[in-house]
Amino acid sequence: MKRLTEITEEQTAMQSVLGLTNVFEGLASMRIAQVKDQVLSSQRFFNELWAIYSQIRVNKQFSYGRNDSDKIIDKDLFIAITAEGGFSGDIDQKLINWMIQSYDPNKNDLIIIGHHGALQLTQLGIGFKRYFKLPFHDSNINVAPLIDQVKQYRSTIVYYQTYVTLMVQDIKRIELHRAIEDASQHADRDNQIISEETYIFEPSAQAVANHMESTMLQITLTQTILDSKLAQYASRFRSMRSASEKADETNQSLKLEFNRTKRYVADERLKEVINGLRKAGQAI
Amino acid sequence: MADRNNQPGKDTKPAAKSLQLKVSSPFTVYFNEPALSISGVNGTGPFDVLPGHHNFITLLDACELNIRTSDAERKIRINGGLMHVKADSVAVFLDV
Numbered sequence: 001m002k003r004l005t006e007i008t009e010e011q012t013a014m015q016s017v018l019g020l021t022n023v024f025e026g027l028a029s030m031r032i033a034q035v036k037d038q039v040l041s042s043q044r045f046f047n048e049l050w051a052i053y054s055q056i057r058v059n060k061q062f063s064y065g066r067n068d069s070d071k072i073i074d075k076d077l078f079i080a081i082t083a084e085g086g087f088s089g090d091i092d093q094k095l096i097n098w099m100i101q102s103y104d105p106n107k108n109d110l111i112i113i114g115h116h117g118a119l120q121l122t123q124l125g126i127g128f129k130r131y132f133k134l135p136f137h138d139s140n141i142n143v144a145p146l147i148d149q150v151k152q153y154r155s156t157i158v159y160y161q162t163y164v165t166l167m168v169q170d171i172k173r174i175e176l177h178r179a180i181e182d183a184s185q186h187a188d189r190d191n192q193i194i195s196e197e198t199y200i201f202e203p204s205a206q207a208v209a210n211h212m213e214s215t216m217l218q219i220t221l222t223q224t225i226l227d228s229k230l231a232q233y234a235s236r237f238r239s240m241r242s243a244s245e246k247a248d249e250t251n252q253s254l255k256l257e258f259n260r261t262k263r264y265v266a267d268e269r270l271k272e273v274i275n276g277l278r279k280a281g282q283a284i
Numbered sequence: 285m286a287d288r289n290n291q292p293g294k295d296t297k298p299a300a301k302s303l304q305l306k307v308s309s310p311f312t313v314y315f316n317e318p319a320l321s322i323s324g325v326n327g328t329g330p331f332d333v334l335p336g337h338h339n340f341i342t343l344l345d346a347c348e349l350n351i352r353t354s355d356a357e358r359k360i361r362i363n364g365g366l367m368h369v370k371a372d373s374v375a376v377f378l379d380v
Contacts, residue, residue, distance in 0.1 A: 042310035049377055052341070052368050139311040140380065194341070202342035203327045211366055212344055218380050219310050 004265065007258045013211055014251045021244035028237035032166070035138050035230045039223055043183065046219045050184045053212045054250040056205060064151050065214035067206075074265060077153040078103060078110050079146070079221075081160040081228040082117025084134040091161055091235060094122045095171045099159045113225070138229060143221045147214060150176065150221075159233035160224045168240055169231040179220045302372070303335055305351065309378040314360055315351060322374060323350040324367065328360060333369055340369040349376065 007035075066072075080099050082092040096117055103110065103126070110128040112118045118131045130149060135141045150156045156176040164170050174182075201208055293327040307315040307321055323332045325347035333340070344365045349359040 038311050041312070045308055045377065048308075048375060049366075052375075056341075140309075144380075147324055157367075199339040202340070205341075208341050208343060208366065210345040215366070215377065215379070222310065222380070276333065 001261060001264065004258065004261055007254055007261060011251065011254045011258065014247055014254060016178050018244060018251060021240045021247060025240040025244060027238055028233045028240060030231060031138065031233045034238065035226050035233065038139055039226050039230075040218050042223060042226075046183055046216060047110075049212055049216060049219075052194065053209065053216070054184070055192055056209050062213060063210075063218060064177075065147075065210045066151050070151065073109070073153050075153060076108050077149075077150060077156045077175070078108050079156060079158045080110070080114075081134070081158065081225055082112065082114035083129055083232050084114050084136075085116065085267050091169060091171065092116045093120060093229070095159055095161060096124070098171060098173070100124065100126060101242070102159075109153070111146070113146075134229070135225065138205065138226065141222045141225055143218050143225070146221055147217050149152050150217065158221070158224050160228045162227050163230040163234050169235050176217070176220065179224065180216055182224070183216075183220055190266040203217065246283075286295070301335055302354075303333065303337075303374050304372065305350065305374045306377075307351070307376040307378065310380055314378075315358065318353070319374075320354060322338045322352075322367075322376075324362075324376075326367075333367075333374055335371075335372050337369050339371075342367050344376070 078099060081094060082095060092114070102108075105127075110121070110126070111130045111132070112121060113132045114130045118128065121128055121258040132146065156174055158179070159171065159173045162170050162172045174203060196205055199205075302318040302320055303322065305315060305317065305319040306313065321332055321334045323330060325331070325345045326342045327345065330347075332340075344362060344367055346363050347361075349360045349362055351360065362376075363379050365376055368375045368377075
């Protein structure tokens with residue numbers, strides 16, 4: 001049986017774990033709320049921009065902000081968004097496994113975001129074209145270097161983690177032009193046409209449309225990164241919640257054990273006193 | 285900047301005394317209220333937008349936007365962006 005001092009030490013340690021997990025749980029919950037706000041805010045911005053863009057580029061395909069003279073690599077670009085470090089469970093592994101099922105080095109190039117995914121690809125002996133760190137901050141994410149890569153390819157497919165609920169996270173793949181089309185469904189439609197007859201353009205309608213396409217690409221990619229981060233925060237929240245519950249259970253068990261041991265020690269002392277008294281009585 | 289008032293597409297209604305101005309980035313709204321004017325810099329140089337301005341879309345260079353309201357002047361430093369002017373409503377979309 002453990003000694004009372006040992007149990008007290010364990011209880012103190014468990015209280016610290018409980019406190020820490022509660023703090024992490026609170027932090028994860030706060031970051032989730034912040035990321036949700038960021039996604040809503042960037043979606044509003046996207047909608048307003050799309051409303052203008054759709055009046056300029058009537059009946060024209062989204063061209064990723066490319067100029068007609070830009071050369072295009074005849075491959076599909078895969079972008080995988082994974083966690084930067086641990087605490088992400090097995091979801092990154094699922095994501096990488098899913099992606100490599102479709103991966104063909106002759107038809108695809110890979111860009112990996114997040115150290116965890118890069119590590120897994122290296123372990124599998126699969127090379128990737130570029131690696132980017134997953135941004136630490138949830139706002140003002142600079143995706144310009146990624147956009148420069150995207151513009152060079154025929155099409156881009158993004159693999160990322162997605163937030164379903166606080167307790168459920170999933171993995172998803174989406175073609176970037178499809179993601180932009182989906183996002184634009186929420187924008188207001190205006191049937192007016194913006195042309196050089198009704199507007200002054202500076203420097204030109206084409207340059208303005210290209211700039212808008214780049215901006216919308218940036219927003220869409222940023223949103224997929226934010227969605228991944230949201231899923232990671234939710235996953236961390238879930239881990240912390242379960243660690244916190246486990247610590248609480250252990251703490252309750254330790255409390256019971258402490259009381260049982262305390263009673264046992266008291267009983268033993270009482271027995272010793274009674275035995276002592278008996279022996280003293282026999283001696284008299 | 286050149287006078288745009290005689291060009292096609294100009295709104296025929298009388299000029300309002302103020303602009304409804306919104307300056308935002310994907311994650312932040314920096315300004316969203318009536319203003320008397322806004323000044324910025326594009327590929328051709330510095331320019332001003334006043335109430336009654338012609339429909340106008342321009343890319344913005346890195347500069348300091350100068351917003352004048354009825355009681356104050358506000359400056360916002362930007363890295364670039366896009367400005368849309370239509371019927372005394374001005375939207376500035378800042379680059380990320």
